[in-house]
Amino acid sequence: MNLKDKVCIVTGAASGIGKAIAERYVADGARVAIADLKMEAAEKAAEELTAKGPGKAMAVEMDVTNEDQVNAGVEKVVGAWGGVDVLVSNAGIQIVHPIEDFPYNEWKKLLSIHLDGAFLTSKAVIPHMYEKGAGSIIFMGSVHSKEASALKSAYVTAKHGLLGLARVISKEGGKKGVRANVICPGFVKTPLVEKQIPEQAKDLGISEEEVVNRVMLGQTVDTEFTTVEDVAEVAWVFAAFPTNALTGQSLNVSHGWSMT
Template sequence: MKLKDKVCIVTGAASGIGYAIAHTYAAEGGKVVIADLNLDAAQKAADGIAAKGGTAMAVAMDVTNEDQVNAGVAKVVEAYGTVDVLVSNAGIQIVNPVENFAFADWKKMLAIHLDGAFLTSKAVLPHMYAQGSGSVIFMGSVHSKEASPLKSAYVTAKHGLLGLARTIAKEGGKKGVRSNVICPGFVRTPLVEKQIPEQAKELGISEDEVVKKVMLGETVDGEFTTVDDIAQVALFFASFASNALTGQSLVASHGWFME
């Protein structure tokens, strides 16, 4: 097992990509923490892992609230002794052209994606440094490399994660801590489903055109990336055997973005 007895916190893990990562980690022997704004949903996800023979616990966590993040991490350390892997995955989407983008929505987007990554990293790093090992993984996006209309806050936040990951890689290298970014293409989660009618309305095109032209038009095969695709990348980053792989980003997008 690639993550036997490793303590893995996954934020936003009650559903979607985070849920798939949590199950993959548990199947590989990890002690998984479902950290989510919705504690009931997090507990249900943890119970599902336990029902399959895995080890999991649920923690209520608003990643924009420093006290709640610190309390959640403290609860994990009390239960499991340390933190080996952090997957900062919690996120939302709001679409609007820049001139119509409410400042409150801008701040909300950056708070969840960027502040959340910063606060959760800040909380777990002392434990990783103390043991001389750890893996910090941020959920970026193709939009960490690219831009699309209507997504100014999202694109800005996802670009910012690259800088934060690289800084943690520089600071944590001599202490045995790696930091990397996963950059998925469009994954058909509830977050993406919500965008389809929103973008159709904003762009004045059909929902089918949003899927085929906007979301998948630049892929090599017209296919969505799956939650399992991203879970396998997350497993790769979490279980990599050395600090050779740090400060990097890996795009899984059916060829939408290539580098």
């Protein structure tokens, strides 16, 4: 299995998990579009990864909640490289509040980025994958695709929804060679998670140390954070796997945080 010369789009790839996935793909010889809201950061990441090779990267400005931007970004990639083989819908945010205090506009914003973003990017790439007769769509879920935590009603709802969307894409795309799977990481030490630590400490009335050791890592087997490299390796397997034997599935990468 390998990704040599495969055309991949990774959203939210200027930093964090998305960048680690893009780096893993480029290291295997893939051509990777770094699709991100932050064009300057995307261009910097693309230059850095291309310099490492053996694959290459390009920057694409993309707001995954904007259908016109998504379509234009996908067409830019297709125009440059002739198609799309892999989509990793990774862009996401986190907002935490008790349900009774959750602002509706923030609820809608989170669901739009996670769910609308996954839908719009999938909708844009699927025709190109059908034309090739092959493709892999990967959604960045979470252990919260299968579990729940206090304060995360919007996030848990969105991550559960990605499982359903992936399964429908698998059913519709199977005969045309298109697979869809979901990666479900535990807590990964990224800026997104680091931002949650003081927020949850405040909302739960506990120390930041307790948030890390009890809330975030208390259910793991070894009180270890999952790494971006762990997630990237699973993203490589889902992308490179050659047949429909692996579709409609979800895989936890969580140090045992969730075992469902």
